[in-house]
Amino acid sequence: MTGVPDPQLTLGPATRMLWRAPDSVHFELGGHAVVVDGLSARLIRRVASPVPTRDPEPVDDPEARRALAALTEAGYLWPRAADPDDLRHAPPQPRLAGELAALAVQHGERAADVLRARRRATVEVRGRSRIAAQLAALVAAAGVGRVHCAADGVARLVQALPGGITVGDEGHVLTAAAGDAVRRAAPEADCTPLPVGEPANLTVLAVDGPVPDDRLGALHAADAPYLVVTLGVDSGVVGPLVLPGLTSCPRCADRHRSDRDPAWSALAVQLSVEGRYGPASAVTVATITAGVAAQQALTFLDGGEPDCIDGTLELHLPDWRLRRRSWPPHAGCGCTAPEDVRP
Ligand SMILES: [Zn+2]
Known part of the structure; x- marks a missing residue:
C-alpha cells in the first residue's frame, strides 16, 4: 500500500497480536505470522484497542508508517470503522462471527460481503x-x-x-x-x-x-x-x-x-x-x-x-x-x- 496509512488502523477480526517485548510484537493471521520491531508501545496499544482513539496524533516516523502500511497490505490491520455497526466488521447473524473471522484470513475486508453472498x-x-x-x-x-x-x-x-x-x-x-x-x-x-x-x-x-x-x-x-x-x-x-x-x-x-x-x-x-x-x-x-x-x-x-x-x-x-x-x-x-x- 502506498500513501499515508490511516492513523485509525486496528486489528482485523482474525488477527492475533502477542507482545514479545515493549517494542516488539508478533502478529498472527491464520497460518501466517510476522514480527514487527520498533513501533512505539503507545502506537501498538492504540492499534490493539477495540475503542478508537479520540483525535489521534499523526504517525510521523516514516519507518512506523511503512510498517503500518505493510501490515495493512497483508491484512493484519484494517482501517477502523467510523461506525461501530460498520458491516465490514459485523456478521449477518451473531452466531456467524467465527465464520466472518475465518473468511477474513482469506478474503480480507471482503469477508463480510462473501458471508452475505452465502446468505443468498x-x-x-x-x-x-x-x-x-x-x-x-x-x-x-x-x-x-x-x-x-x-x-x-x-x-x-x-x-x-x-x-x-x-x-x-x-x-x-x-x-x-x-x-x-x-x-x-x-x-x-x-x-x-x-x-x-x-x-x-x-x-x-x-x-x-x-x-x-x-x-x-x-x-x-x-x-x-x-x-x-x-x-x-x-x-x-x-x-x-x-x-x-x-x-x-x-x-x-x-x-x-x-x-x-x-x-x-x-x-x-x-x-x-x-x-x-x-x-x-x-x-x-x-x-x-x-x-x-x-x-x-x-x-x-x-x-x-x-x-x-x-x-x-x-x-x-x-x-x-x-x-x-x-x-x-x-x-x-x-x-x-x-x-x-x-x-
Ligand atoms: Zn464426462
Missing part, C-alpha cells in the same frame, strides 16, 4: 446417504441461506449421525427430519424446495454408490453445477464437483476406470445395488467426509476453486490422510465437447 446462495442435497442431512446442516451453519434436502422415504436408524438425522427420527419422513437437522444448526435457514426448473447454485448428490445416469443427464441438461459425495463402509470420496460442459464428470471417471479395467462397467452395475445389510459406514469417516464436502461446497459458493474439480478427495481407512485423485475430462465421454457434438 442455494444448495440442494439429494440422496439418502447417511451424511446428507449433516452436510446440509454444515453448509447452513456456515451461513448458506437456503438449503433443501431432497430424499424419498422415511429415516432409518443407519442414517443417524451426530449433527444430522437423530435416533429419534427413525420412521419419520426423511426430508422433514433433514430439515429439522438444518434448522437446529441454523434457525434462520430456508429449507423449502426451490421452484421447479430453478436449479440450486450447487446440487450435492450424497450417495452410497454410483449415481444413476439419468440423474447426471438431468443436471447436465439444466447446466446445474453439482458435487458428488460417495460414502462407503470405510471410505469417503468427495468429488468430482462438476461444472457441466467445462469440467470432468463422474462418467469421465468411469471411462478412465474402464480403460484400466475392462470389467469395470460390470462391477459398476453391481455396486449400484444396496449391500446385504443396507448402507454401512463408520461414523467417523461419515463425519470427516461431510466436513470436507461442505468445505469444498463453500469454496465453490464463495467464488473459489475447489480441489475436487477434475478430481476427487478420498479418505480410505486405515489411512488418516486425504488423497487427491485426478480425473481429467475423458474424450470418449464428450461432456466437455462443444454443445453441438456432445453425445
Whole structure:
C-alpha cells in the first residue's frame, strides 16, 4: 500500500497480536505470522484497542508508517470503522462471527460481503446417504441461506449421525427430519424446495454408490453445477464437483476406470445395488467426509476453486490422510465437447 496509512488502523477480526517485548510484537493471521520491531508501545496499544482513539496524533516516523502500511497490505490491520455497526466488521447473524473471522484470513475486508453472498446462495442435497442431512446442516451453519434436502422415504436408524438425522427420527419422513437437522444448526435457514426448473447454485448428490445416469443427464441438461459425495463402509470420496460442459464428470471417471479395467462397467452395475445389510459406514469417516464436502461446497459458493474439480478427495481407512485423485475430462465421454457434438 502506498500513501499515508490511516492513523485509525486496528486489528482485523482474525488477527492475533502477542507482545514479545515493549517494542516488539508478533502478529498472527491464520497460518501466517510476522514480527514487527520498533513501533512505539503507545502506537501498538492504540492499534490493539477495540475503542478508537479520540483525535489521534499523526504517525510521523516514516519507518512506523511503512510498517503500518505493510501490515495493512497483508491484512493484519484494517482501517477502523467510523461506525461501530460498520458491516465490514459485523456478521449477518451473531452466531456467524467465527465464520466472518475465518473468511477474513482469506478474503480480507471482503469477508463480510462473501458471508452475505452465502446468505443468498442455494444448495440442494439429494440422496439418502447417511451424511446428507449433516452436510446440509454444515453448509447452513456456515451461513448458506437456503438449503433443501431432497430424499424419498422415511429415516432409518443407519442414517443417524451426530449433527444430522437423530435416533429419534427413525420412521419419520426423511426430508422433514433433514430439515429439522438444518434448522437446529441454523434457525434462520430456508429449507423449502426451490421452484421447479430453478436449479440450486450447487446440487450435492450424497450417495452410497454410483449415481444413476439419468440423474447426471438431468443436471447436465439444466447446466446445474453439482458435487458428488460417495460414502462407503470405510471410505469417503468427495468429488468430482462438476461444472457441466467445462469440467470432468463422474462418467469421465468411469471411462478412465474402464480403460484400466475392462470389467469395470460390470462391477459398476453391481455396486449400484444396496449391500446385504443396507448402507454401512463408520461414523467417523461419515463425519470427516461431510466436513470436507461442505468445505469444498463453500469454496465453490464463495467464488473459489475447489480441489475436487477434475478430481476427487478420498479418505480410505486405515489411512488418516486425504488423497487427491485426478480425473481429467475423458474424450470418449464428450461432456466437455462443444454443445453441438456432445453425445
Ligand atoms: Zn464426462
